[in-house]
Amino acid sequence: MLRIKNFHIAGWLFLWFIFSSYQPADTLPKNVVDSIEKRIESGNNPSIAVGIIDEKGARYFNFGKMRKDGQAVDEHTIYEIGSITKVFTAILLAQQAIKGKVSLDEPIDSYLPEDVVIPVQGADKITFGNLSDHTSGLPRMPENFKPANPGNPFADYTVAQMYSFISSYKPTRKVGSGYEYSNLAQGLLGHILAANAELEYESLMIRNIASPLSMQETKITLDQSMKDHLAIGHSAGTEVENWDIPTLAGAGAIRSSTFDMLKFLSANLGFTKTPLKAAMDMTHEVRHSKAGNMRVGLGWHIKKGANGDVIWHNGGTGGYRAFAGFVKESGKGVVVLTNSNRSVDDIGFHLLDPDSKLMEVASKSEAVAVSEETLESYVGNYQLAPNFSIAITRKGKQLYGQATGQNRFELFAKNDTEFFLVVVDAQITFQVKEDAVESLTLFQNGQEIVGKKVD
Structure with a gap:
């Protein structure tokens, strides 16, 4: 069931690998393998794909199939990564801030049509930073979100509906006063950044992040190769539809693979020499500690771990769950993707922080x-x-x-x-x-x- 691959990634972006000596194929800890195999045997997860990167390079551990009777998954299998999209959006924000096109402390009002009223409680206005670190005061989801097709719920939510809700919303807290995780705020942020660059969100993300990092399997719109390698999403053991997220794309629309996501984590860890480094580093900086035992940067959440701070985000759509995280102190990054709505966060956290326990799985x-x-x-x-x-x-x-x-x-x-x-x-x-x-x-x-x- 388990297939392992050990790669030394070539190319000018990965010069740090040139002097690497041969490394034997690593294995996952036995308790992790046992847990993953138990989830697949129980029917919880049709597949789980794990990628690990550190100073030895990138390794891939693949379990299960793209669908119950389908092909085995590998590092090029495509999954929806859901809210991990938010850290891509944060990097796009940091890039525009570094270039002076926006400021993190700048109110967003002037970047929207004049007839859109930005709701606030008190004197402070919503800034770009507030949208990215979940302190805008906007709710998790807009109240006028009423999908015609619950199986693909975001597909028919329009920009006009988003503007209408924002203009009529009455905030329940002051801007910056507390943490409230908001898909609406992140979707609005992606929308504004794309408009400011005179591009669609997907085009902006590909131009500024995916292309510079040679992430050819990271897009919103599935090309033919991605369709051929798509793991079919599952909920409660049943195949479900993929999600289309046009208006709130910046909150959760990206699809990717473990192969590409380790390129992304390599760049965040500084292994990859890339012009994105300054923007990525900006997203890692702590902006507040208002999320319980978590600190929050731009997009990323930050958790104390035995080996250092775990900088992480997870994601979930109708039939997928995803985890991506890294620890700068140990130089280790982990991505875990599954075509099921059963969480795999515990696997990612445990691989980065041995004090973090694996979930008990019934069989x-x-x-x-x-x-x-x-x-x-x-x-x-x-x-x-x-x-x-x-x-x-x-x-x-x-x-x-x-x-x-x-x-x-x-x-x-x-x-x-x-x-x-x-x-x-x-x-x-x-x-x-x-x-x-x-x-x-x-x-x-x-x-x-x-x-x-x-x-």
Whole structure:
């Protein structure tokens, strides 16, 4: 299942490799390999592609397939990288700031049409820096975001809708007063920077970042080669649509590969000699410490680790999750990409910071047998909220659940009353009193939600 490749990247951008001696193919730590293989075996992730770069060069570790019955993935397999796009947008901002085309402390008002009103609470105006470090006061998503196709939700959101929402929004906090992660702010930033350069966002990103770094597999619009190498996205084990993000492109529209993303991390670490270095270094600088235990730069988040500061960002779209991060002190960068909406952040953090734990992954092989009579007693509907319930059904020795508006999922027994899912990180426990099933409890994302059996 695992295939490893060890590359010394050639070309004038990578002169630091010229004097490298031969290095044997590295391996991932056994606990990481075991965790990844367990996720794939359980059906959580059809594939996981890992790239690591340090002073020895770039190595690739590939697990799984582009789709369930498809080709094996490699370092050129294409994934949606979602919100990692935001650090590309931050670099574009830093480039324009260095060239004097904008200033980080400059209000954005004059860069938008006159009829667009920038909402603020108090006297301070939203600046370019506020948009990039999540202190603008703009919400995570615009309230007029109502997609016609939930499977591709950003596709029909227009610039006119964005302008309309911004002009009517009433902020709940003062500019700069707190951290609020905002796709809207980052999408607006990418929109402004592209307009300021008189280009579309994708063209600006390719011209200023992808082309200088020879990242030919990093685009928004899939060319034929990228289509041929595209890993199909999955949610709860089912294939889903790719996302198109025209208006808020700067927040999450880029597609890429581990091959290209290690070029990107190499440049951020300073291994690659590139004119982008000054702009990249600017994005790494801490701007505030208002995000809980995280510090925030331009785009990037910064977390203390055992080997130094982990500078990182993750990403997620309908059927993909992605992680990219690096530690300057250790000279190590890691990218992890998957064609599933199950997070792989823990893998990336663990490879950069050994004190960061790997997630526990449930496997079907851990399930125990439960009598059909006991399983049948759980069949019924359980109401967890006024408009949300879980229907429990049985087919032979297999128990199933189906939440309101969602696909059916398998339930696997840990014992007679405790069950786990493998398509998402969740557990269900049934409460039995005097031989009657009264309710179930759903454990997911740190929450416990009780659902009373209603029939």
